[in-house]
Amino acid sequence: MPSDSPSFTERARRQQIIECTIDLISTKGYPATSLSAIAERAGISKAAVLYHFTSKDNLTRATLEQVLERFMAYVSTRVAAQPDPLAAIVAYVRAMVGYQQANRRHVRVITEMLLDDEGGTRLKTPGRHDTHGRWQMLAGLLAEGQRAGLLREFDTRSVALAIGGAIDGVIAHWLDHPELDLDAAVDELETFTRYAIARRD
Template identity: 75%
Template sequence: MTPRRGDGPHAPTFTERARRQQLIECTIDLISTRGYPATSLSAIAERAGLSKAAVLYHFASKDNLTKAALDQVMGEFSAYVTERLARAAGPREAVIAYVRAMIGYQQANRRHVRVITEMLLDDHGGTKLKTPSSHDTNGRWQALAALLIEGQEAGVLREFNPQTLALAIGGAIDGVIAHWLVHPDLDLDAAAAELETFTLNAIELRD
């Protein structure tokens, strides 16, 4: 059985696309519940009710499959944030929409947060995926820094170093989410409101 390697000249059939999506969902479930190291091809195949050979037909390796799962998670995350930014009335509102969206998506998609944590943030003896954003914190919060710069250029935000403040706000978001993952009884809605106040106090013009 020859593994498929992307669409190429022979695009996957509807059934093949559905099977690939099933395997990605099984991978997300396993990483979020068992962790990345325990998510083997055999475990994925068992969860999907397929043979390991069938999994390899669609994805040539565990790395390819787990990367596809991560790409889907990050793509949905990005689309969620982008959609809410598009509704913002101005630069100041866009910054707050960003903070709210970062918390809101993770609150609604706990298993996706686990995938991101397992594959990008946790160290598994070198087995985690090496992506450009793995430990580049400046890159992770570049979009927020861009929003802050836009607000400064529009004259609605005070003068500050946007990269430094983006890292500070981003670190606060990460801290809240990390605590929530361990202590799910945390009132994440209240925490989001506090983060909004924190952000406004940091960015707004002062008399």
């Protein structure tokens, strides 16, 4: 087992193993990604992989956590840079799609890792991931917009789920049909979002 304070070399090796895991899950699928395949991709022994992560479950969970952390950091940074809640909501929608467009491997990892398995621990629908955390962030932005008087009155959780579902639907379709013009789709998502939340007076 690595120590509580891993060395630079150990951290680099762990990251290499995670990157190989991302490559394999995104191309071969979660079930076909074995520790032996990861070790072969990394050019190390299976025992070396187990030294750093102790099991496939620990490794794949660490991989998923890193992917989700990068995803949400990307979105949060772009939201925080906006001057008002409405601009932040639009930035959220565009960042959610933009990150996934630029990081297709990560999207595959997320959808593969959150697909339903025999234990029922993963979600069935592609594109749905960490729904509580993501839509809670969006619901908070919507509530800020209402407090600022920029948006109409509505149930923020319901509208956050509707906007999130629209984003997930577009991404799920894009994964199956890469010819989809995702830039045009995000323009439509922005229009949909603005219409859904705009004041009517």
